[in-house]
Amino acid sequence: MVHRPDLYKALEGVAWELGRADSPALAALVDEMAGVIGAAQGPDGYVNSFVQAGLDVRWDDLVKSHELYCIGHLVQAGIAHRRATGSSSLFDVAVRAADCAVRDFGGGRRRDSDGHEEVEMALVELFRETGERAYLELARQFLDDRGYGLLGTDGHFEPAYFQDAVPVREQTEVVGHAVRAVYLIAGMVDVYVETGDQTLLDAAVAQWESMTARKAYVTGAVGLRVEGEAFGDPYELPPDLGYGETCASIGVVMASWRLLLATGEARFADAVERALHNLVAASTSVERTGFFYSNPAQRRVPHEPAPTDTRPTRAAAPGTRPPWFECACCPPNVLRTIASLGAYVATWSPAGVQVHQYVPATVAADLPEGRVELEVATAYPLDGVVDVRVVTSPDEPWELRLRVPAWAGDGARLEVDGEGRAAGGPGYAAVARRWEAGERVRLVLPVAPRLTVAHPSVDAVRGQVAVERGPVVLCFESPDQRGLDLERVELLVDRPLEEETVELLGQRVVRVRARGVQRDDSGWAGSGWATLGQEPAGAAREVELVAVPYALWANRGPSTMRVFVPARRG
């Protein structure tokens, strides 16, 4: 009835950290925890302290028990630890737990699925790590058995909530609990990659497309419906009550990353970028001590400051980030994501090297022709200049691909050896040639601030605009507005936007200034409704509106905030 995979997710994060920098203290911590978990483990490998303490019955309530979900996280932590450090202390514990699941479920011995998908990804990764096909087969079995209405028949939620209403290969719309849905997409792609089962990829892409086109907010939020932390109907995207769980956007990163690897299509890397620069970044306080579980995009009145512990499933998150949650799934998910962020930057294939995310980085790849080393230098997204210097290259030609995000339109430019040209539309700008050490490629992305509007079916922000700049979504927060009431401002969309680089909360950020008006709505005192053409008249005075990165909101005490503000012409 409860899930506490927080330890496993935290261990995975610590493991990735150990891969970045050695730390005897952290290494000892993982070993100690591996010992504790291993000692708690039953003789057949089963481990779940809640069940083992007698608070639930083993495998008895897969809808809610999260037993396989927790084992999945344990497996991911064990693999991370082994890959990062070479140690098998945690990995061996994880393998025993996975073997237990294989024995009890594998080979069709029990046709059932966990209420919360996650173990599918872990089992595929364990197959990759060990070559043991039973893990892959069990992952595929869990997918095969999902969608027959076994889950959610007796409780508050329907089978669709658990992605169990329609067989996974036939489901083309993303539905239900958001984290579960995106973890399922990730697992489907994993099984596709190892089995070539195209029906899984097709369904995963269709679900991802339905999410991206109709059920995702501009901040990267998904699962906007508070009830059940779930996907709502298409275009149901309320900014004020929108849930937007941190874990769900992390799940979007995980699913999109796998789709990128499976297809090579830049739109999946665009989704990773949107989530990381906005919602995932916003989820954590600048001091790194507080976390948002739900991430609204509008706050009409300041909420109370964060309590020390809070229930996450509230319609309204507190005014600042709490340090802890009753269900603490998001903070350790942030930890393991940040600790493994380097993995999302670049890939290589026999054809060459692909750079997907722009951060200062060293990229090394062992192409068939020989070793490639690149140095990426950039202040992105402060500016749009990305410099890639070839440090090492084989003599044979290979192809360098640099992602041109969809938001760049056809405004990106590419300079190779000082020769400039348009980089082409969204996708990848490719340069295939012989390279010499020291040669440079510069990608210049058009990060000037722009106004963004929603699909005309998004009722919640109709007639409104948001400010984006490069990959960054900005917001209008009360501390920057010098007393203006954000519920009565409109942005003059025909005036130019001005940007300036400033220090804010210890970070260098670009702030955008827009012209707008502050309405006087006092004529509306009596009613919220009026006949068209007979609305109470009200003056509007011109004002300046100031937008800062959404990722930084709610770091200056309880505030009001809007990502979208009403648009005004003239």
Added chain:
Amino acid sequence: MVHRPDLYKALEGVAWELGRADSPALAALVDEMAGVIGAAQGPDGYVNSFVQAGLDVRWDDLVKSHELYCIGHLVQAGIAHRRATGSSSLFDVAVRAADCAVRDFGGGRRRDSDGHEEVEMALVELFRETGERAYLELARQFLDDRGYGLLGTDGHFEPAYFQDAVPVREQTEVVGHAVRAVYLIAGMVDVYVETGDQTLLDAAVAQWESMTARKAYVTGAVGLRVEGEAFGDPYELPPDLGYGETCASIGVVMASWRLLLATGEARFADAVERALHNLVAASTSVERTGFFYSNPAQRRVPHEPAPTDTRPTRAAAPGTRPPWFECACCPPNVLRTIASLGAYVATWSPAGVQVHQYVPATVAADLPEGRVELEVATAYPLDGVVDVRVVTSPDEPWELRLRVPAWAGDGARLEVDGEGRAAGGPGYAAVARRWEAGERVRLVLPVAPRLTVAHPSVDAVRGQVAVERGPVVLCFESPDQRGLDLERVELLVDRPLEEETVELLGQRVVRVRARGVQRDDSGWAGSGWATLGQEPAGAAREVELVAVPYALWANRGPSTMRVFVPARRG
């Protein structure tokens, strides 16, 4: 931990029915139930079967137990029964229960409040029925003791949820659980009327105004936030996820009616009209066998048909009206409201007679000058003609007041003895004169369909219009749109609206036809967001949009529906 005042509310409704038409069967039912409740009652008058069965401890958890709330409903039922029939069978049981509350709480013996306001109204009414001041004093005590943060300190909800964060006289904004909040307003006005405590009236009016101007939907829905069935922030009025509990709008009727009696101001009768003609009417199926608990104003996709029993506190009501609810508070509340509807039609005072709601009716009043009898004939709201014929009148002059709703603007006309004149703006058109039997007054209200817009801070329907016609809010429901996708229509606001009277679902109603367009949004396939000025172009073909009364929606199977549709010029 549970409340089941459904029996008491149903008995109140049956009692009012008995006042309209004699029924031996119903009379026997009430007497039988009075016997059952009386037999269950403890020797000191305490009655609550849940507590008496040992499932809770008496007066131990007032936040959740609803013990005083249930006693309040019992008292209201007993008074209704005695007033309607002269029988004291139920009344005596109710008095013993009220006396128990007085003994345990009265005179400041225990300073506490019920988590759900209701008993205050009942106690004032019992004072009126009996003249016993202890009931009035206890009602005042409960109000005096509310607002000190005693409720909601240990659970999911805050004191504000229980209207307990600020002393009731200092609270100027309506907050928290909607039914509780409006029941509290009603109780405050009741105590004001009997004590002259102006601070209570002022606070009640302020709370009502905050609700009407900033927290009420055009359908009469209040308490739009699903979580906690509660009032949200000002202008947080989502039509799709808006909760709008039936009981809350019934509570608005109760509170507004009391404010009308206390002040004589027509705006309160306007609120009664809006709620009754729209949300309350919509709550019940045309067959009178199904009920909506929550009443959304937009449905993007058809929902499942009603189950036989459902939990009311869901983000999304079923596609049709369920016959029963796990918490069945709304259906009996509808019953007692409909059974006592006649009480809302007219009032009299020493100055004359006031007609507030327009239905075919006989109105009798014993003015100081003598008896007045009026006959009201009208097809309202099918048309706007209200004929009042004087049947009996004393010789001395008296004043007839007819309400001119705010929606009529200055478009109402009054004819007295065939002489026409403008009826004046919203408020009451008054005719003070000597009357002869047979004389007629005709009020003609401008019920032509009109387009309604929201306050510019209502983000959820910015750039949209609703169709209203007289007091009736219309909606666009899929069965009337010949296959159009309601998520891609826009209404051409510069074109005339056409109306036609038709039979629909066994009722004569006025249907409104508007010109609009159906957009082709296929260019938006990839993303829900675009740069302003670079949105995917899409054709729009002109179509006809058909609006029917909102009260009738969801009677033709699961459907899509919108009250507001995007506005288009040209």
